Amino acid sequence: MNEMIPGVGEPVVTDATKGGGSNAARIAEVKAWLAAQFDAAGKEVPDFEYTPRSIVHLYNLATVSQAKTQAANIVANDFRQKAAEYRSQAARIREILENVGLAQESLPSNVVASAQVLANVANLLNIRDTELSRWEEKQNGSSFLVAMGDISLRKTGVDEKRAKVHKESKTLLEYTRKAIARLTYLKRTLAQLEDDVAPCDAQMENWKTNLGVMASKERQYTQQYNNYKALLNRVGYTPEINHGVLVEMAEHRKDLEKKTKPILDTLRSYQDLPPDKALAALAIEDKKRQYAAAEKYLEDVLQSALATSD
Template sequence: MSEKEAMSEVKEWLAKTFEAAGKSVPEFEYTPRSVSHLHHLMTLSKAKDEAARLVARDFRLKASEYRSQAARIREILENVGLAQESLPSNVVTSAQVLANVANLLNIRDTEMSSFLVAMGDISLRKTGVEEKRAEVNKESKRLLDYTRKAIARLTYLKRTLAQLEDEVAPCEAQMESWKTNLKVMALKENQYLQQCVNYKAVLNHAGYTPEVSHRVLVEMAEHRKELEKKTKPILDTLRSYQDLPPDKTLAALAIEDKKRQYADAEKYLEDVLQSALATS
């Protein structure tokens, strides 16, 4: 269908619809989009109108059949003397109550079996409703328990949140202190690293190797002391030779003089010992 034909059908449908309602069609712009939307609505409206006409015709047909059946039943009742006008008021009232109950139970006749079946169906539905009600009550109790627990947990969380909010300021101050300490420690670390580099340079310059340990140094010191003990008499002797004159002859005379002094010292010591022995 072309756009022009669709627009013509939409205009005709709008005119009939608003005319039936006693109103005029409002002014608006007919765009391709609006025409397409209104044409879709028109199609749905016509389909629903046709369905409503079919249902109404069916209802009218059934009503006519029910009226004919009612007239026939009324004629039969009048022929057998059971017309409504000739019946006692209590019988009419009972019949109306019976008919109302049948309508309420949605049954087509008033036989006892139909009432029993309807009552059984109602009992089954009642049982189903009671079971569903029990399930709903159980679920409600469970949800109520969950709600109470959730409220208790929410209260606990609110109290915890309040405590945390109170601790925010001290924690922030402590964090600032830690930040300051970390900066100081970082500076100290850089300083110590630089000192370590300097010490390594000094050790490398001094010829330090990893084999030179404290134990090795202690052993070397003890060995040095032993050497000093062994070389001290030799050094003392050598120092005594430093007093000798550089000339060989003079040196020989000096040596003889030393020997004489040594002999005099031995003689003096011997005399002292002899005199000490004589005295004792």
């Protein structure tokens, strides 16, 4: 078969687009086309069911195949006609050359080789002759020289593009080398960081544990501070009672204890005497006066100490 699948943009025949012709005519045309294609391939048409869908598809294939076959026949006929013209022209030129004694058999081998090289170059340059019309000859010279100049210009352009591409490739190669070096450095850094992950995680867990302990201690110390502050407020502590004042009061207390100790010893000695109510009352009153004087002295010392600290 010349064509099995319709190309893009090819006309497709359907029941809506194909107005003329019945289904029987289409089936007959499809059968004839299939028989012709399989006969050309040396095979028989296989048996299958002719459904409306398959008939439409095969009819479209047949239409496209016939159209392309017709176009190929036209091109082939044109090529055959041109080949016949070229053979006729070659025979005429060969006759002319033989008449003037320039037949290929009578020419030296080097001339034949040069002519063959010239023909190959002409085919490569896609030129048909070595001269242009009179006006073109005045403007550009022979078509061979024009073609050679054109190909020289193309070669120059290709060389320039090649140099540009080479320069760009060198730049890209340099960028690639730098990128590879940077990638290698990043991979090495990544590997080092991955190795440091485990120790850092362990250290972070340790810090986290210590932070929890410190937070717990902070709450404990804060509670103790609040408790001590409430206790100081309850006993009447003020900022004026500092360490120096307390030390001074302790020293005065020691002095008072030294002064009151003989009195207490005397009172204890009185306990061993026989009871005498009148003398005991006098002694008690005397000791009360002494004790009151000592308390007044202690209060005066405290007041003076507080005044000095202010």
